[in-house]
Amino acid sequence: MSTGNKLAGISRRDLFRVAGRYGMSSTLMAAGGFGGAMSLANLASAAESTYEKRFAKEPKHTLKFGAAGFNARNLLIERAGALEFARDLESRTDGEIRVEFIGDNQICGQVSCVEKCQQGIIDIYAASTQNSAGGAPYLNVLDYAYMFRNRADQYHFLYSPKSQALLREPYERRHGLKFLFSHAELRGIQLGLAWEDKETVTSIDQLAGTKNRVTGTQLGRIAMTALNLNPVPVAWEETLDGLKQGLIDGAETWASAVAYANMSPVVSQSVHLDFFCGTEHTAMNAGVFDGLSGELQDEVMEASYWAQTHVQAANEAALVKTVGQSDPQLPGTIFAQNNVRNAFLSAEEKKKAEEMCSPEFQPQLWEEWRERINGWQGGADTYQEIYDEVRTIDGDTLPENVEPRRWWKA
Incomplete structure (x- = not known):
């Protein structure tokens, strides 16, 4: 059953009616955990049950979770794990921690969540690391071009104890935030409707000279410029119209973002350049974490690991069964319903792109940012150490087969 069909019986108005009685967090947690087709009646029943369980005892801590534009619907498309984390944390602490989940851009958006978490307005946030890099520049460490070969490399690094010294500890030290977990995809170019009648892209050369919307990533602009992809900042509210009207050729993002953010109707080809990270992460205010008892801190870490x-398993399944990132596509997926073609580039074409833009082959393009990030870390060569670490696994490892590890334990 597709995500759209599962939730088709619930209107936004009905969702708010139920939330008005049982609270938005209880309603969203109930909706996010529902397995089958959902009606207003069974949503209300599930929300009531969730509410009664959550409010059975007075919590020691109530944590406010600002989840940008996420909600129960789109978290079944891009499986970023936010609601699952909140439910599990409440359950494993027997209600001593209560999480108030606030999505749909009600308290913060993709760019502002990180700053509101630093300011203590919210305690936990979820957003892409690239959009969060404006407020927490150390997150740029993930965005060196072609440092990760594939999604398996990304998951391997997130689980690796090496991520402590190379990502998590500097991020916490510099920005006061604790990196908990992340989804993992790699970015490509999502071509608009002007490319609908053109041949499916098979070469980076076909994209040369195109004009493409870029997000907040500083390092992504270096790669796009080197690939002759002409990165231009375009406000989100103007992006969909730009793709539809041909004012821009494409936008850099990843497949499930196209699907969950309702870009699919204005995207004709999803070109899988896979040139740098698309990582929808969840993080916590470090001071709030430090204020928890040792036992509750352990539970936060275990909930993050879970x-x-x-996310590792669910998003890999959703890419094929919900989004439609496969060849051939499964019927009923979002890409299939909207006639979005996958443009998977050959290994040779990806190598050509890598040689055009990566620090491995074009080190001079990255010197300034590489030196800056290395200084923030404490002196390590961040690109080289992450590059080497992820290549300790075979290049053809499937993402779902990466061994999970508790990264905070050696």
Whole structure:
């Protein structure tokens, strides 16, 4: 059953009616955990049950979770794990921690969540690392071009104890935030409707000279410029119209973002350049974490580990069964319903792109940012160490087969 069919019986108005009685967090947690087709009646019943369980005892801590534009619907498309983490944390602490989940851009958006978490307005946030890099620049460490070969490399690094010194500890030290877990995809170019009648892209050369919307990533702009992809900043509210009207050729993002953000109707080809990270992460205010008892801190870490394993499996399944990132596509997927073609580039073409833009082959393009990030870390060569670490696994490892590890334990 597709995500759209599962939730088709629930209107936004009905969702808010139920939330008005049982609270938005209880309603969203109930909706996110529902397995089959959902009606208003069974949503209300599930929300009531969730509410009664959550409010059976007074919590020691109530944590406010700002989840950008996410909600129960789109978290079944891009499986970022936010609701699963919240439910599990409440359950494993027997209600001593209560999580108030606030999505749909009600308290913060993709760019502002990180700053509101740093300011203590919210305690936990979920957003892409690229959009969060404006407020927490160390997150740029993930965005060196072609440092990760595939999604398996990304998951391997997130689980690796090496991620402590190369990502998590500098991020916490510099920005006061604790990196908990993340989804993992790689970015490509999502071509608009002007490319609908053109041949499916098979070469980076076909994209040369195109004009493409870029997100907040500083390092992504270096790669796009080197690939002659002409990165241009375009406000989100103008992006969909730009793709539809041909004012821009494409936008850099990843497949499930196209699907969950309702870009699919204005995207004709999803070109899988896979040139740098698309990582929808969840993080916590470090001061709030430090204020928990040792036992509850352990539970936060265990809930993060569980959420990471959930995301690894669920998003890999959703890419094929919900989004439609496969060849051939499964019927009923979002890409199939909207006639979005996958453009998978050959290994040779990806190598050509890598040689055009990566630090491995074009080190001079990256010197300034590489030196800056290395200084923030404490002196390590961040690109080289992450590059080497992820290549300790075979290049053809499937993402779902990466071994989960508790990264905070050696």
